[in-house]
Amino acid sequence: MRLVIQNDYDAVSQWAAAYIAKRINAFCATSDKPFVLGLPTGSSPLGIYKALIGLYTAGKLSFSQVLTFNMDEYVGLDETSPQSYHRFMWDNFFQHIDIDKNNVHILNGMAQDLTAECTGYEQRIASCGGIELFLGGMGEDGHIAFNEPGSSLRSRTRVKTLTRDTRLVNSRFFGNDPGKVPATALTVGVGTIMDSREILIIASGRNKARALHTAIEEGVSHLCPLSCLQMHPKAIILCDDDATSELKVSTMRYFKELEGNGIS
Ligand code: GLP
Numbered sequence: 001m002r003l004v005i006q007n008d009y010d011a012v013s014q015w016a017a018a019y020i021a022k023r024i025n026a027f028c029a030t031s032d033k034p035f036v037l038g039l040p041t042g043s044s045p046l047g048i049y050k051a052l053i054g055l056y057t058a059g060k061l062s063f064s065q066v067l068t069f070n071m072d073e074y075v076g077l078d079e080t081s082p083q084s085y086h087r088f089m090w091d092n093f094f095q096h097i098d099i100d101k102n103n104v105h106i107l108n109g110m111a112q113d114l115t116a117e118c119t120g121y122e123q124r125i126a127s128c129g130g131i132e133l134f135l136g137g138m139g140e141d142g143h144i145a146f147n148e149p150g151s152s153l154r155s156r157t158r159v160k161t162l163t164r165d166t167r168l169v170n171s172r173f174f175g176n177d178p179g180k181v182p183a184t185a186l187t188v189g190v191g192t193i194m195d196s197r198e199i200l201i202i203a204s205g206r207n208k209a210r211a212l213h214t215a216i217e218e219g220v221s222h223l224c225p226l227s228c229l230q231m232h233p234k235a236i237i238l239c240d241d242d243a244t245s246e247l248k249v250s251t252m253r254y255f256k257e258l259e260g261n262g263i264s
Contacts, residue, residue: 005239041088053097068094068104071146073085075186076109115158138212140165162184203239209247212239215237
């Protein structure tokens with residue numbers, strides 16, 4: 001696992017966008033062999049989406065042969081709801097780039113049969129050849145996608161009940177009323193994310209520092225789903241200085257040296 005530390009949120013966003021662009025461009029995708037990209041919502045990826053839009057506008061990147069799978073969606077919000085992740089993705093990213101709308105996949109939290117929706121999502125990912133690169137954020141408690149602490153580390157796409165903490169943190173998008181945050185969501189599983197050929201998780205701000213410490217400096221645990229990255233052959237945690245506030249000096253030195261040596 002690599003830990004890449006940048007000065008601040010903007011530097012994290014620029015680094016991630018440049019990395020994603022490099023991976024897509026090097027892949028030389030075609031319609032028979034598209035680049036399959038996993039994507040998150042939240043405040044963390046907003047700067048990355050802006051930077052990727054900038055690269056597209058400058059003619060340095062195209063999404064015409066890119067297929068996307070989003071991580072999660074609330075149950076019970078339709079696509080037009082301002083808080084839905086469908087709306088978030090189209091407003092902040094997809095409508096500004098050259099992606100084919102048939103290549104965008106987002107879980108449908110309004111599906112009649114939610115279990116079938118989740119099973120179908122896993123099948124679609126598999127039929128597209130699996131995910132090449134999964135970009136993700138992390139919760140203050142170490143959750144990834146909506147895999148809350150306690151999630152099985154082998155979980156697949158499913159319905160998940162949100163913790164009180166997550167509903168509290170996400171209530172900022174629901175008029176600061178945790179009661180208005182849906183109690184359940186559809187989410188890819190930890191196992192689904194771990195099956196990706198590469199994972200890039202971003203963490204910005206002091207509020208992520210505690211979970212980052214647990215994920216990196218403690219053992220693999222279902223109580224901190226992000227810690228599963230320790231077992232992935234090609235994973236990067238990309239964070240800013242504030243998010244490293246709880247890491248040991250020796251840990252920082254170790255990962256900085258690895259980056260300096262070009263070894264991971
Ligand atoms: C939500 C999403 C996660 C995201 C997390 C952190 O719970 N389901 O995918 O990583 O929030 O969001 P933020 O980047 O806003 O801190």
